[in-house]
Amino acid sequence: MPRTNSATPTGGIEQRIGLFGGTFDPVHNGHLIIAETIRDRCKLDKIFFIPANIHPLKDNHTIQSARHRLKMLRLAVAKNTGFAVSAFELNRPEVSYSIDTVRHFRSQFPPPSHALFFLLGADNVNQFHLWKSPDALVQLCRFIAFRRPGFQLASEAQRYISHFDFVDAPLLEISATTIREQVKQGFSIRYLVPAAVEKYIYANALYTS
Numbered sequence: 677m678p679r680t681n682s683a684t685p686t687g688g689i690e691q692r693i694g695l696f697g698g699t700f701d702p703v704h705n706g707h708l709i710i711a712e713t714i715r716d717r718c719k720l721d722k723i724f725f726i727p728a729n730i731h732p733l734k735d736n737h738t739i740q741s742a743r744h745r746l747k748m749l750r751l752a753v754a755k756n757t758g759f760a761v762s763a764f765e766l767n768r769p770e771v772s773y774s775i776d777t778v779r780h781f782r783s784q785f786p787p788p789s790h791a792l793f794f795l796l797g798a799d800n801v802n803q804f805h806l807w808k809s810p811d812a813l814v815q816l817c818r819f820i821a822f823r824r825p826g827f828q829l830a831s832e833a834q835r836y837i838s839h840f841d842f843v844d845a846p847l848l849e850i851s852a853t854t855i856r857e858q859v860k861q862g863f864s865i866r867y868l869v870p871a872a873v874e875k876y877i878y879a880n881a882l883y884t885s
């Protein structure tokens with residue numbers, strides 16, 4: 677059987693690694709459910725959650741925010757051996773491009789025994805040609821796009837489409853923005869985030885102002 681990196685598993689590759697970037701401010705059950713569905717459906721061995729640097733200036737708020745986002749992610753994934761957290765982007769002084777992050781993971785998980793899969797919402801597929809170094813990126817990893825309701829593929833996206841696998845996954849109407857807003861207004865966020873994350877948010881008085 678020919679070796680392939682497609683989202684459906686084949687022989688030859690020992691480890692299938694997923695990369696899931698985002699702001700995760702905070703991580704919520706929508707993120708976890710989508711990641712678990714893709715991990716299972718695409719037979720990934722491990723998915724790394726990679727929180728992004730929000731702002732290039734290291735002011736106090738940004739550093740605090742990064743530390744909290746990282747801690748909440750670690751709490752959220754602690755009981756899932758198929759999940760891990762990478763501080764690669766947070767440890768860099770500047771905002772990372774996906775190509776930098778994927779190159780880093782490629783050096784950590786080299787071919788041919790590792791295959792890399794980059795997770796993204798299907799709506800990002802239509803902007804993919806505008807990303808930095810798309811031609812280099814598709815040589816380094818495959819892309820798994822989770823479909824969001826109403827998604828339509830734009831004609832500009834056709835050029836790279838052979839590098840994408842599309843997964844229909846349950847999409848919960850949860851966003852980090854809603855959670856921050858609910859905390860601010862004193863509304864419950866129970867069941868929207870893992871219990872440990874909920875506890876952390878209140879213990880550290882996050883999102884109150």
Ligand code: ATP
Nearest residue numbers: 697698699700706710796797847848850851852853
């Ligand atoms: P914000 O509301 O602050 O913009 P967010 O909840 O969209 O945040 P991000 O950290 O920006 O979270 O998301 C990281 C990735 O997770 C993105 O690819 C985004 O499309 C996806 N995502 C976010 N919320 C959901 C959800 N409820 N279901 C599926 N995917 C989601």
